[in-house]
Amino acid sequence: MRAKDLAEAYPMARLDDDAFTAVTTMASQRRPGVVVLDEGSRPLHVLPGTQVLRFLVPGYVQDDPSLARVFDETDAIEACVSKLSGHRVGDLLPPKDKRTEPALVDGDATVLECAALMVRLRSPLLVVADGDVIHGVITASHLLDQLLTQPNS
Amino acid sequence: MRAKDLAEAYPMARLDDDAFTAVTTMASQRRPGVVVLDEGSRPLHVLPGTQVLRFLVPGYVQDDPSLARVFDETDAIEACVSKLSGHRVGDLLPPKDKRTEPALVDGDATVLECAALMVRLRSPLLVVADGDVIHGVITASHLLDQLLTQPNS
Numbered sequence: 001m002r003a004k005d006l007a008e009a010y011p012m013a014r015l016d017d018d019a020f021t022a023v024t025t026m027a028s029q030r031r032p033g034v035v036v037l038d039e040g041s042r043p044l045h046v047l048p049g050t051q052v053l054r055f056l057v058p059g060y061v062q063d064d065p066s067l068a069r070v071f072d073e074t075d076a077i078e079a080c081v082s083k084l085s086g087h088r089v090g091d092l093l094p095p096k097d098k099r100t101e102p103a104l105v106d107g108d109a110t111v112l113e114c115a116a117l118m119v120r121l122r123s124p125l126l127v128v129a130d131g132d133v134i135h136g137v138i139t140a141s142h143l144l145d146q147l148l149t150q151p152n153s
Numbered sequence: 154m155r156a157k158d159l160a161e162a163y164p165m166a167r168l169d170d171d172a173f174t175a176v177t178t179m180a181s182q183r184r185p186g187v188v189v190l191d192e193g194s195r196p197l198h199v200l201p202g203t204q205v206l207r208f209l210v211p212g213y214v215q216d217d218p219s220l221a222r223v224f225d226e227t228d229a230i231e232a233c234v235s236k237l238s239g240h241r242v243g244d245l246l247p248p249k250d251k252r253t254e255p256a257l258v259d260g261d262a263t264v265l266e267c268a269a270l271m272v273r274l275r276s277p278l279l280v281v282a283d284g285d286v287i288h289g290v291i292t293a294s295h296l297l298d299q300l301l302t303q304p305n306s
Binding site: 001020023024026027028029031032048049052053054056057061062063065066067068069071076077080081084109110111112113115116117118119120122123124139140141142143144145146147148149 | 182
């Protein structure tokens with residue numbers, strides 16, 4: 001079993017894709033993030049859900065979350081939806097100096113090699129790619145499932 | 154909609170639960186971690202899958218992941234399984250000074266309040282609890298789903 005055999009589909013988006021579509025895809029699939037690709041289709045950044053929330057939630061509520069209780073929920077939801085509309089995925093990214101490159105592994109990496117890389121890079125997600133061919137993504141829980149339960153299944 | 158209405162079941166384990174069972178539950182549900190409860194059933198730590206991998210993968214392979222390619226895969230998997238057997242969940246935790254307490258929110262918190270807390274605490278997961286009653290967990294993607302897609306559904 002090699003990384004390319006384990007790789008699974010994951011939400012991916014380009015910098016100029018519509019932000020609302022990318023985020024709702026991630027949210028409806030209950031994935032923790034979106035892999036953002038640069039103009040050359042290379043993985044640039046894994047945009048986490050918390051970074052999207054940072055974009056959506058008003059700054060003064062982030063500073064004092066108890067203020068959130070004074071908002072009417074329908075108004076708050078409408079404000080969040082309208083904040084995303086018209087934006088591109090690139091608008092949601094953190095500043096360049098705060099972006100971390102996605103952890104990459106080539107398609108022929110073994111299960112143990114993937115596990116070692118995740119530990120070394122402290123990343124619960126690896127993007128499996130050979131050059132500009134992206135096979136998909138491997139998560140820590142998928143690797144653990146492979147390591148611990150496959151022999152018994 | 155309040156936090157306790159949004160809270161979902163999530164893998165939870167006590168410090169003295171069997172490690173193999175807790176990890177395989179997390180892995181088979183493809184969850185990124187396990188909420189670990191202390192002796193008083195209070196949330197103590199969210200054990201991430203990468204920390205479990207750190208426990209399983211031999212140190213010299215963590216230092217040089219390319220070494221992993223020399224291992225026979227069946228042997229590597231057997232070594233990982235045997236490393237967990239006989240251990241308790243508490244054995245998998247990082248040292249006390251490297252543990253972070255789970256982000257907690259009470260059951261009456263609003264959706265926007267949960268979102269603000271996630272941003273403030275940089276946590277993609279909130280444990281929803283009132284005293285020692287744990288309602289479950291809210292993830293960032295679940296919150297985004299609630300904020301962005303519910304009005305349209």
